Amino acid sequence: MPHIVFDKFNKELVTPLKKEDVSFDFIAKSYNFTEKIRKTEYKICVEKENKKFLLTLKEKDENYLLKADKVTRVTPVQLVKDALNDYANEVEANIIFSNTQDSNQKVRPTQKYLKDIDYFINDFKTDKEIQIEIGFGSGRHLIHQAKENPDVQFIGLEIHTPSIEQVLKQIKIQELDNILVVNYDARLFMEFINSNKVGKIFVHFPVPWDKKPHRRVYSNAFINEALRVLKLEGTLELRTDSRKYFDYCTELLTNLNSGRITIDINKDLPISSKYEDRWKKQGKNIYDVILSCNQEDEDINLDYNFSFDEDIEYDKIIETLSTKAVVKDDYFIHIEDLFTIEEKKNSGLIQITFGSFDRPLSKYILIEEKKARYFQDLPLPTSANMKAHNKLKEMLK
Ligand SMILES: C[S@@+](CC[C@H](N)C(=O)[O-])C[C@H]1O[C@@H](n2cnc3c(N)ncnc32)[C@H](O)[C@@H]1O
Structure with a gap:
């Protein structure tokens, strides 16, 4: 984490201040809540290369610590380092320690197939059918499906970074161009997908969370969102070895007002995941519960109004x-x-x-x-x- 420690400064920075390639818009000072008295801290608003972010300045022991504010952090890290140096230069700080000089910092290449959630809100468009795999793990099933169905746009959701990296490598090696990977909680992702666009949603061997059921992927809200994004005859496909999870899901699904559900026990699929191999060796039953969508929904409106209309005293x-x-x-x-x-x-x-x-x-x-x-x-x-x-x-x- 880039930071600078200095013991004194010789000049006050007065905002707003505009220099050639940096501007300091304002400095905000911490307010002391009655319940939380602490050392004074400043948030310094910087604009550099058209990006606005905050620096944090606080007292540390006898010195001052200057670092990037975590919430507003921007990339590449060199931009932040440069802004820290700009501030220190401007106040003529007497620097004791700094790790902001390395301008050869490697910037991670942008991942063509790894997308962040903003991409799905602002830019994602496809005329292809979409299929989503939730919690793809080793990615065997996702990659198999993508190879078999080149005309389908696959979206793989996963929250485990090593699995994501492994699958991104495979996508590159196998030169697949119909998978997008997102590091995002599947329970929240579908809010951003248009209605009636998805052909299949695969949920294979989800974590059963027997002790923390609120963390399960399946819930009434999840099923309703799945039905909204699925097109007519599209399917939500659960495959699990957990009898408890199977019972829990079939209860949720059979409480729907309408729909068609098919259940299979020990059905073979053309591809078997790591988990599946393990459960099969242990002689466990594997359950498939497939819900077909029989409804068409109105499109979502992501045009939420996040403005503050009234003046704030x-x-x-x-x-x-x-x-x-x-x-x-x-x-x-x-x-x-x-x-x-x-x-x-x-x-x-x-x-x-x-x-x-x-x-x-x-x-x-x-x-x-x-x-x-x-x-x-x-x-x-x-x-x-x-x-x-x-x-x-x-x-x-
Ligand atoms: C038991 S593994 C199964 C992996 C793979 N589907 C398979 O069959 O081998 C469950 C996977 O779901 C992922 N996962 C758990 N909760 C998730 C969530 N809310 N959103 C996306 N992925 C999730 C985990 O990180 C894990 O990789």
């Missing part, structure tokens, strides 16, 4: 805001920290974590002279984030 409400989390059934809001911009009235930063419990989002809200907006970019357009945003608006009234 930040100087007044700052005294009433609390770091105690607001927890609702399907979302939460936690105000982590507050900062004020001393040169301007009713201005500052609110650091929050909010949204769904499974995929909380960390962000800053920037308030400048009563006008608030999310710093850097808007939250992902999910229903949990929208609910949290609406609650937040109420809290900031």
Whole structure:
């Protein structure tokens, strides 16, 4: 983590300050909540190469520590290092330690087939049928399907990084161009996929989570989202060795108002996964539960409004805001920290974590002279984030 330690500075940085290739927009100072007295900390807003982010400056022992703010971190890391150096130069810091000089930092090549979630929100388009595999693990099944069905666009979801890396290697070696891989929780991913577009969703050997059922992939909400994205006659396909998980899923599925479900025991598939081989050796039964979609749904609207319409009397409400989390059934809001911009009235930063419990989002809200907006970019357009945003608006009234 790039950082600079200095024991004194000889010049005050006055914002806004614009230099050739960097600008410092504002400096916000930590606000002391009554329940949380701590050392003063500053958030310095930098703009470099059209990217805005924050640096953190705080006292550490007898010195000052300058580093990147985690929530707003940008890539490549060299940009952050340069910004740290720019600040230190500007205040004429007397540097004791620095690891920001290495400009030969290797930038990871962009992965053609590894996409982040923003890609699916803003750019993903295909005329092909989509098929999704959830928790692809070693990827044997995903790769087999992609080879057999070159006209289908596959999306592989996985949260285990080594599995992702392994499958990306295979995709490259086997020169497959119809798989996109996403490191994202499958329970939340489908919110971003258009309705009636998906031919098949494979969930093979999901973790049964017997002791933590809330972590299971299958739930009423997941099944409903699956039915929305599936096209007519599209299928949600569970394959499991766990009798408990099989019972749990068949109960959920048989409580649907309508639908067709087929169940197979010990059905052979053309490809067998690592897990499957292990369970078969142990003589365990393998259950397939396939739900066919018999409905067509309206398209989703990802055009959520994340604006703050009303003026925010930040100087007044700052005294009433609390770091105690607001927890609702399907979302939460936690105000982590507050900062004020001393040169301007009713201005500052609110650091929050909010949204769904499974995929909380960390962000800053920037308030400048009563006008608030999310710093850097808007939250992902999910229903949990929208609910949290609406609650937040109420809290900031
Ligand atoms: C038991 S392994 C099965 C892997 C593979 N399907 C197979 O049959 O060999 C379950 C996989 O699901 C992944 N997984 C668990 N929860 C997930 C979630 N919410 N979203 C995406 N992947 C998940 C795990 O990381 C793990 O690789």
